[in-house]
Amino acid sequence: MADLPVGEKIYGALEKSSWIRRMFEVGTALKKEHGEENVFDLTLGNPDLDPPLEFFDTIAALIQERKKGAHGYMPNAGYPDVLDTVGRLVSATHGVEVGGRSIVMTCGAAGGLNVVFKTILDPGDEVIVPRPYFAEYGAYIDNHGGRMVTVDTAADFSLDVDAIDAAMTARTRAVLINTPNNPTGKLYREAELAALGALIDARAGTTRPVYLIADEPYREIVYDGLEAPPILKQCRQSIVVTSYSKSLSIPGERIGYIAVNPSCAGADTLMAGLIMCNRILGFVNAPALMQRAVAALATARVNTQAYTKRRDLICDGLEYAGYRFDRPEGAFYVFCKSPIPDDVAFVQHLQRYNILTVPGVGFGGPGHFRICYCVPESVITRAIPRFKEALDTLPKGTANS
Amino acid sequence: MADLPVGEKIYGALEKSSWIRRMFEVGTALKKEHGEENVFDLTLGNPDLDPPLEFFDTIAALIQERKKGAHGYMPNAGYPDVLDTVGRLVSATHGVEVGGRSIVMTCGAAGGLNVVFKTILDPGDEVIVPRPYFAEYGAYIDNHGGRMVTVDTAADFSLDVDAIDAAMTARTRAVLINTPNNPTGKLYREAELAALGALIDARAGTTRPVYLIADEPYREIVYDGLEAPPILKQCRQSIVVTSYSKSLSIPGERIGYIAVNPSCAGADTLMAGLIMCNRILGFVNAPALMQRAVAALATARVNTQAYTKRRDLICDGLEYAGYRFDRPEGAFYVFCKSPIPDDVAFVQHLQRYNILTVPGVGFGGPGHFRICYCVPESVITRAIPRFKEALDTLPKGTANS
Numbered sequence: 001m002a003d004l005p006v007g008e009k010i011y012g013a014l015e016k017s018s019w020i021r022r023m024f025e026v027g028t029a030l031k032k033e034h035g036e037e038n039v040f041d042l043t044l045g046n047p048d049l050d051p052p053l054e055f056f057d058t059i060a061a062l063i064q065e066r067k068k069g070a071h072g073y074m075p076n077a078g079y080p081d082v083l084d085t086v087g088r089l090v091s092a093t094h095g096v097e098v099g100g101r102s103i104v105m106t107c108g109a110a111g112g113l114n115v116v117f118k119t120i121l122d123p124g125d126e127v128i129v130p131r132p133y134f135a136e137y138g139a140y141i142d143n144h145g146g147r148m149v150t151v152d153t154a155a156d157f158s159l160d161v162d163a164i165d166a167a168m169t170a171r172t173r174a175v176l177i178n179t180p181n182n183p184t185g186k187l188y189r190e191a192e193l194a195a196l197g198a199l200i201d202a203r204a205g206t207t208r209p210v211y212l213i214a215d216e217p218y219r220e221i222v223y224d225g226l227e228a229p230p231i232l233k234q235c236r237q238s239i240v241v242t243s244y245s246k247s248l249s250i251p252g253e254r255i256g257y258i259a260v261n262p263s264c265a266g267a268d269t270l271m272a273g274l275i276m277c278n279r280i281l282g283f284v285n286a287p288a289l290m291q292r293a294v295a296a297l298a299t300a301r302v303n304t305q306a307y308t309k310r311r312d313l314i315c316d317g318l319e320y321a322g323y324r325f326d327r328p329e330g331a332f333y334v335f336c337k338s339p340i341p342d343d344v345a346f347v348q349h350l351q352r353y354n355i356l357t358v359p360g361v362g363f364g365g366p367g368h369f370r371i372c373y374c375v376p377e378s379v380i381t382r383a384i385p386r387f388k389e390a391l392d393t394l395p396k397g398t399a400n401s
Numbered sequence: 402m403a404d405l406p407v408g409e410k411i412y413g414a415l416e417k418s419s420w421i422r423r424m425f426e427v428g429t430a431l432k433k434e435h436g437e438e439n440v441f442d443l444t445l446g447n448p449d450l451d452p453p454l455e456f457f458d459t460i461a462a463l464i465q466e467r468k469k470g471a472h473g474y475m476p477n478a479g480y481p482d483v484l485d486t487v488g489r490l491v492s493a494t495h496g497v498e499v500g501g502r503s504i505v506m507t508c509g510a511a512g513g514l515n516v517v518f519k520t521i522l523d524p525g526d527e528v529i530v531p532r533p534y535f536a537e538y539g540a541y542i543d544n545h546g547g548r549m550v551t552v553d554t555a556a557d558f559s560l561d562v563d564a565i566d567a568a569m570t571a572r573t574r575a576v577l578i579n580t581p582n583n584p585t586g587k588l589y590r591e592a593e594l595a596a597l598g599a600l601i602d603a604r605a606g607t608t609r610p611v612y613l614i615a616d617e618p619y620r621e622i623v624y625d626g627l628e629a630p631p632i633l634k635q636c637r638q639s640i641v642v643t644s645y646s647k648s649l650s651i652p653g654e655r656i657g658y659i660a661v662n663p664s665c666a667g668a669d670t671l672m673a674g675l676i677m678c679n680r681i682l683g684f685v686n687a688p689a690l691m692q693r694a695v696a697a698l699a700t701a702r703v704n705t706q707a708y709t710k711r712r713d714l715i716c717d718g719l720e721y722a723g724y725r726f727d728r729p730e731g732a733f734y735v736f737c738k739s740p741i742p743d744d745v746a747f748v749q750h751l752q753r754y755n756i757l758t759v760p761g762v763g764f765g766g767p768g769h770f771r772i773c774y775c776v777p778e779s780v781i782t783r784a785i786p787r788f789k790e791a792l793d794t795l796p797k798g799t800a801n802s
Contacts, residue, residue: 003608003609003610003666003667004609004610004667004670005521005610005665005666005667005668005670005671005674006520006521006667006670006671006674007519007520007521007522007523007526007674008523009523010519010520010674010677010678011670011674013677014670014673014674014677017677044474046470046473046474047473048470048473050467050469051472055472056464056465056467059460059464059690060461060464060465063457063460063461063464064457064461066451066457068451069447069449070653071452071456071650071651071652071653071654072447072448072449072650072651072652072653073445073447073652073653074653107508107655107683107684107685108683108685110683110684110685111683111684111685112683113683114682114683115683118408118411118544119407119408119411120406120407120408120411121408122408122409122410125408136680136681139681140681140683143519143681143682207404208404208405209404209405209406249472249473250472250473250689251472251473251474251685252471252472252473252474252475252686252688252689252690253472253688253689253690254508254684254685254686254687254688254689264406265404265406266404266405266406266407267406269405269406269407269412269415270406270407272415273406273407273408273411273412273415276411276414276415276418277411279537280537280540280541280544281515281544281682281683282508282509282511282512282513282514282515282516282541282682282684283508283511283512283655283683283684284508284509284511284512284652284655285653285655286655287653287654287655287688287691288651288653288654288655289460289653289654289690289691290688290690
């Protein structure tokens, strides 16, 4: 290994992810062979909805201003007026008074989570994550010397607060939740969050601070009249990390924020640490133009009705085809049971029908596969008969009953 | 320390940097007391020149297109056509054929450097940095488990290649240079770079790969007809990291790139590692709109003549006032000799004259202080008499001869 061009850990990670690369290459080859429009790529959570019209108008107006210094550095946490605006929205959403001084604008939620972990983790610290989980969490935690400890969720993917309690050790530094959840589509309810918040706050004072970190980029994408309950209200030791990637359909622009509960222990030191880590990790500050845009847009969002329609299309279709799954309550993923125990094998089987999905094992949820439905309706409609064929052609006796 | 709200290392860094914060607070207090226009803030390399007009036109045109998916995810390295465009420019600048597959678009140079270190460093690896150096380098290297090893430069701040050679150990993973240099304003010449490149390439094959990393956001800002020589041409094991922050005056937008020499050992694995680390560090991809903008702008840049004029104004003024320094060849900093040995004390002395600068000790260059002259000419002109007063009022016998 002495002559590796990259670090050993990175080399190992590249090797480990080589099967994902191979699957990606299969997809690329399929598209080349059958034509892009005949391959149903349901792998990537890249919203296909356009940003709301106001987004374009806002950027155009900001650019037309040609405001002096508007593309230069600002304080590392973000423009003070942007922080205040975001603070007001967070206060309204989370039932706790949050000022601009408790906000850091970030390079999306992924950047925000890295900043949080860099700030709070000592080497070997544990972060408890309910599984299945967003596949990148392990890397985000490991980047900063932490260790991801995963715990089961209930059969319907709701939080198992007792399991989290049982997993807590002296090294536990945080519990990281993602609601609405990628990959399961589960939305955590107020009672679950209250129980988890109480568990975490009960430790305050008896040990080093433990944080509840809520990663919630899908907060606005919920169905059936559900509403994502507040987080900060349920837990003093709480930090919300989110982005505008899904609510405005601008994931490529990398804009989001961290909101810290002002009641958490040592909040000022925590904020100073977050701002410093945002700087030294090389983010420096969140992209300037997008900061001003999202503040001006405030409550604008994409047409979530379109996602509802797609969810119903894909779910009705999968049911018709004979698949088993819990209907997602939020986000835009179906975490479907694999008809055979080996989810990687089933995902490969689906590829023969030109359907690209992601095996559950990558999310800590083996025996499932993830279908992403932020794709045009026509893709879903045309994929359904192929899903059915794939299931119908499984060798008899191999499918789970 | 058991109840710290942040990690121990971060807590230590916050404590260590508290004097910087105090200086910042002094500056804020001075501005409040005397009025912003009567305080000469020469601390921050935040270009005050506006971006070129084409920048605004380009963004406006891109927004007007309302191209489908233009604010969504793209491949993590960047848009393929943007990578190709940047590759062509890099090829022309660096005298080596570089295709789009050797480029990663990044969240500025700070983001790019973090991605490079995350990718190449094993725990305890050493990165050699000539001093004085950009103050953030230590953190960037430490973030990813490396250790910064600093070496002297020559009296005129040019590279001391023998000193670098002498500092090399079995744990050396990279040599990091910054040219034109912040804080010294030195531009490294072709012969120095060739000698350094030969030193690094001579190790190839005999040990694990060592890299020459050139951080060059100031490449376009050079004076007196000088031109920054190519880097990639001088060293097979080379990586260029840069940004558009200074050439387009858009540091708040966080856009830059990494260019890898395609001849370096294991270039494909290195590229795969860089792309993965750009993703898992939470950058995911460089901001989408800015990627398209900088590719469209290609060779546009701010009016560097304005910086020449400011350099001459500040240098002539400082000379008149009796200060000693090397006239900067590039960037927009004067690294001035402190008239008394203690540069922190002298910077505090300057504050009494409403002049804010940064002590050299923070850059590994004690006995100096840094003046940033990317400020309006009037600020420089009005600051000169105050600089003179500050020097003239030093207690007799305290100033260096």
